[in-house]
Amino acid sequence: xxxxxxxxxxxDVTSPFLEIRDLVKHYPGVLAVDHVSLDIRPGEVVGLVGKxxxxxxxxxxxxxxxxxxxxxxxLLDGKEIHLHNPHDAxxxxxxxxxxxxxxxxxxxxxxxxxxGLGYPKRxxxxxxxxxxxxxxxxxxxxxGGGIPPRAPIGALPTAQQRLVMIARALxxxxxxxxxxxxTGSLTDEETSHLFSVxxxxxVDGVAVIYVSHRLEEILQITSRVVVMRDGSLVDDRPTExxxxxxxxxEITGEDASATALERRHSRGIGxxxxxxxxxxxxxxxxxxxxxxxxxxxxxGEILGIAGLVGAGRTExxxxxxxxxxxxxxxxxxxxxxxxxxxPADAIAAGMVLLPEDRRNQGLxxxxxxxxxxxxxxxxxxxxxxxxxxxxxxxxxxxARSTVGDLEIKTPSDLTPAAWxxxxxxxxxILGRWLRSGASVMIFDEPTHGIDVGAKExxxxxxxxxxxxxxxxxxxxxxxxxxxxVCHRVIAVRxxxxxxxxxxxEITEPxxxxxxxxxxxxxx
Amino acid sequence: xxxxxxxxxxxxxxxxxxxxxxxxxAADHLGASRQRLSWRDxxxxxxxxxxxxxxxxxxxxxxxxxxxxxxxxxSVLFLSSSFVPLILLGIxxxxxxxxxxxDLSFGSMMGLAGGTAVxxxxxxxxxxxxxxxxxxxxxxxxxxxNGILISYVGASSFVITLAGLVxxxxxxxxxxxxxxxxxxxxxxxxTGEFIYGDSAFYVGLGRNVELWNLGRPVIIAFFIxxxxxxxxxxxxxxxxxxxxxGNKEAARLAGIPVARIRALGFLLVALIxxxxxxxxxxxxxxxxxxxxxxxxLDAYAAVFLGAAVFRPGQFSIPGTIVGALFLRVIDVGxxxxxIRNAWINIAxxxxxxxxxxxxxxxxxxx
Numbered sequence: 001x002x003x004x005x006x007x008x009x010x011x012d013v014t015s016p017f018l019e020i021r022d023l024v025k026h027y028p029g030v031l032a033v034d035h036v037s038l039d040i041r042p043g044e045v046v047g048l049v050g051k052x053x054x055x056x057x058x059x060x061x062x063x064x065x066x067x068x069x070x071x072x073x074x075l076l077d078g079k080e081i082h083l084h085n086p087h088d089a090x091x092x093x094x095x096x097x098x099x100x101x102x103x104x105x106x107x108x109x110x111x112x113x114x115x116g117l118g119y120p121k122r123x124x125x126x127x128x129x130x131x132x133x134x135x136x137x138x139x140x141x142x143x144g145g146g147i148p149p150r151a152p153i154g155a156l157p158t159a160q161q162r163l164v165m166i167a168r169a170l171x172x173x174x175x176x177x178x179x180x181x182x183t184g185s186l187t188d189e190e191t192s193h194l195f196s197v198x199x200x201x202x203v204d205g206v207a208v209i210y211v212s213h214r215l216e217e218i219l220q221i222t223s224r225v226v227v228m229r230d231g232s233l234v235d236d237r238p239t240e241x242x243x244x245x246x247x248x249x250e251i252t253g254e255d256a257s258a259t260a261l262e263r264r265h266s267r268g269i270g271x272x273x274x275x276x277x278x279x280x281x282x283x284x285x286x287x288x289x290x291x292x293x294x295x296x297x298x299x300g301e302i303l304g305i306a307g308l309v310g311a312g313r314t315e316x317x318x319x320x321x322x323x324x325x326x327x328x329x330x331x332x333x334x335x336x337x338x339x340x341x342x343p344a345d346a347i348a349a350g351m352v353l354l355p356e357d358r359r360n361q362g363l364x365x366x367x368x369x370x371x372x373x374x375x376x377x378x379x380x381x382x383x384x385x386x387x388x389x390x391x392x393x394x395x396x397x398x399a400r401s402t403v404g405d406l407e408i409k410t411p412s413d414l415t416p417a418a419w420x421x422x423x424x425x426x427x428x429i430l431g432r433w434l435r436s437g438a439s440v441m442i443f444d445e446p447t448h449g450i451d452v453g454a455k456e457x458x459x460x461x462x463x464x465x466x467x468x469x470x471x472x473x474x475x476x477x478x479x480x481x482x483x484x485v486c487h488r489v490i491a492v493r494x495x496x497x498x499x500x501x502x503x504x505e506i507t508e509p510x511x512x513x514x515x516x517x518x519x520x521x522x523x
Numbered sequence: 524x525x526x527x528x529x530x531x532x533x534x535x536x537x538x539x540x541x542x543x544x545x546x547x548x549a550a551d552h553l554g555a556s557r558q559r560l561s562w563r564d565x566x567x568x569x570x571x572x573x574x575x576x577x578x579x580x581x582x583x584x585x586x587x588x589x590x591x592x593x594x595x596x597x598s599v600l601f602l603s604s605s606f607v608p609l610i611l612l613g614i615x616x617x618x619x620x621x622x623x624x625x626d627l628s629f630g631s632m633m634g635l636a637g638g639t640a641v642x643x644x645x646x647x648x649x650x651x652x653x654x655x656x657x658x659x660x661x662x663x664x665x666x667x668x669n670g671i672l673i674s675y676v677g678a679s680s681f682v683i684t685l686a687g688l689v690x691x692x693x694x695x696x697x698x699x700x701x702x703x704x705x706x707x708x709x710x711x712x713x714t715g716e717f718i719y720g721d722s723a724f725y726v727g728l729g730r731n732v733e734l735w736n737l738g739r740p741v742i743i744a745f746f747i748x749x750x751x752x753x754x755x756x757x758x759x760x761x762x763x764x765x766x767x768x769g770n771k772e773a774a775r776l777a778g779i780p781v782a783r784i785r786a787l788g789f790l791l792v793a794l795i796x797x798x799x800x801x802x803x804x805x806x807x808x809x810x811x812x813x814x815x816x817x818x819x820l821d822a823y824a825a826v827f828l829g830a831a832v833f834r835p836g837q838f839s840i841p842g843t844i845v846g847a848l849f850l851r852v853i854d855v856g857x858x859x860x861x862i863r864n865a866w867i868n869i870a871x872x873x874x875x876x877x878x879x880x881x882x883x884x885x886x887x888x889x
Contacts, residue, residue, distance in 0.1 A: 347778040364769035
């Protein structure tokens with residue numbers, strides 16, 4: 001097969017072979033997929049786009065048999081099919097290349113390509129390694145990566161490992177190949193090889209669903225674009241009717257954008273205060289994740305960090321907080337360099353982190369409310385100043401006053417923290433750190449998984465903390481809430497600062513542009 | 524405070540008071556709710572204690588004349604050479620298990636400690652204080668190596684302490700030439716002339732005292748048990764231990780020195796095992812081959828049984844103490860009924876399985 005297929009992707013007009021009808025899927029507190037219907041025709045290349053949490057991955061997971069919808073059906077060649085597990089999907093010719101690599105590092109490239117597909121056998125028992133290598137070599141050559149089938153896959157760079165994953169999808173002779181952010185770690189050359197492969201697949205009548213945040217790629221390779229927003233499918237058009245600007249508008253949604261701006265104006269949120277710099281980060285570097293990040297934070301400022309999932313925001317703040325190793329970077333608090341190597345150092349310097357995954361990284365779930373609140377400042381409740389034994393009475397008083405101040409809804413301060421709702425657990429961890437008198441508070445996705453009413457409470461609380469002189473770093477994947485709350489927003493893309501917006505400049509389209517960025521032109 | 528105004532309407536709160544009554548309360552060391560205990564909850568919480576009481580009653584009825592008479596308690600139930608290693612090693616193990624770690628090396632550490640002290644006194648003619656200090660020195664070394672490799676380097680506690688199980692026994696064999704060593708005493712009751720004058724103190728450590736005719740090791744174990752309970756349930760370090768056991772990453776992000784406290788756990792295990800080794804060889808007036816082996820699994824049994832007693836799935840010092848007593852009662856009770864050792868082992872295994880199953884079922888109910 002040659003790599004000369006440069007024709008436009010073929011938008012087949014034949015009838016659909018795969019029909020998705022009215023899928024509905026809830027996750028706790030969210031309607032992840034809201035009556036989504038979609039037809040796929042042979043040879044189509046369908047782009048699937050939407051913000052983080054718009055429901056793209058859930059739809060893909062349902063198609064892959066990794067999760068079950070509550071309502072709706074999937075029809076293959078007009079007949080309803082039930083996908084109970086990923087193997088069901090593979091058997092029916094639906095093939096998936098997920099964003100996360102799933103390779104077995106100890107096995108060779110060829111063994112990984114054919115993993116789970118039933119290796120070719122000799123005499124019915126012995127694996128026919130020669131034939132397996134030949135088959136793998138054929139598909140790998142289509143991808144043009146020059147990857148030796150015998151090499152142990154763990155020794156290859158990530159980009160080549162991803163090509164192997166794509167090769168696995170090709171070798172199954174699938175009818176539909178779903179590529180989820182396939183070009184994340186590929187070079188331009190590898191990406192253009194991949195695009196040739198996609199075009200060849202299309203010519204052969206194989207349909208492709210291409211999920212990507214890189215809108216330029218979407219516009220270049222797909223024949224049709226489907227936009228999802230808040231779990232619904234909001235737009236479905238041939239690609240030629242889109243450009244980057246209209247696509248961003250569709251992804252954002254005008255209504256949401258207007259609501260966020262309205263909130264901003266009604267709460268009177270403006271530019272950052274002209275106060276002293278409290279935190280100063282210079283040249284932060286985490287190998288492979290965060291590159292040359294520098295910024296500063298003023299007293300009473302709410303600094304938003306925008307970015308797509310995987311852009312390196314969480315990695316960035318974890319490195320600042322000392323939760324992960326950093327390879328370079330100077331951190332100054334109130335003008336003086338602080339040495340932060342573990343979270344305890346950061347806390348001692350007056351910085352606290354409220355992690356995104358509060359159930360697993362914030363709470364001690366078996367501990368009661370009281371003990372979770374006092375955990376970060378246990379030394380303040382000693383029976384006597386020099387005796388390292390916590391006083392039950394002092395702990396109780398402290399916990400009860402925090403429960404009262406934050407209006408944490410709990411039967412008692414002796415209730416296990418695991419029994420509280422998401423919003424109250426968030427308040428619990430906040431209460432723990434309010435007791436520490438920290439001056440810098442980092443909120444990583446504080447409204448993740450809590451419902452709309454509780455979200456507004458979190459915004460108001462953050463504003464009040466800032467008004468009280470705390471400096472806030474607010475990470476969010478929901479651009480709307482950054483627009484509604486922040487004095488200044490830094491956008492992070494692929495581990496680097498991709499743009500900054502101050503005061504009235506903060507609008508959803510601008511943040512989206514910073515976060516999506518522009519990919520280099522692909523030949 | 525400014526955030527008083529934060530609205531109290533948290534609409535995603537699913538918990539209603541009617542649900543609360545189905546949730547049973549938790550033990551003190553976690554300080555959970557004590558409210559609304561139904562009889563079913565009480566049964567779930569104290570069921571194993573009831574079983575324990577029933578077993579004691581049964582043995583008493585069957586062996587009225589001897590079981591649990593005063594003499595029987597002091598000389599059989601609290602027999603230093605069996606009871607003290609069980610309860611002290613169980614307490615040591617509680618520290619590491621409560622933090623989610625594992626230790627297999629303490630049995631060998633106990634043997635190594637006994638071997639070191641006795642070999643130094645008898646084979647190398649060292650005074651008793653040198654022998655005891657050197658033994659604790661060895662224990663500090665072992666505890667630090669375990670702790671550093673596991674909590675700082677990040678090695679698996681199972682593998683490192685399994686290596687300790689084998690390696691420490693090897694070192695003991697080197698130092699004792701793999702032979703039992705007897706501390707020479709003229710009279711078996713511990714009186715009379717010793718060939719090495721001050722080893723009388725060493726042997727005397729293991730002998731009985733006037734008070735209630737209990738062994739000194741039992742008295743020492745009693746005080747250590749209290750100290751361990753205070754450490755785990757009343758101090759900051761103990762709170763941090765439970766937090767680490769609950770969620771290592773959350774504990775680290777809360778600023779707790781997780782690695783240091785985990786290492787401390789292994790240090791405590793080695794030190795307690797060394798003490799047990801010294802007391803045991805003192806009482807036996809010499810070393811035995813494979814001294815600690817018998818106590819390795821019994822200590823685990825005591826701790827896991829203890830975790831089923833008060834709050835399902837939660838290791839605690841009071842639980843371990845009750846677990847050790849329970850195992851001991853079954854042991855001596857069945858012996859008093861002249862049941863073969865084989866059946867005693869099978870009975871202990873059965874009780875351990877039932878105890879752990881109860882705690883698993885309780886955990887799942889939550």
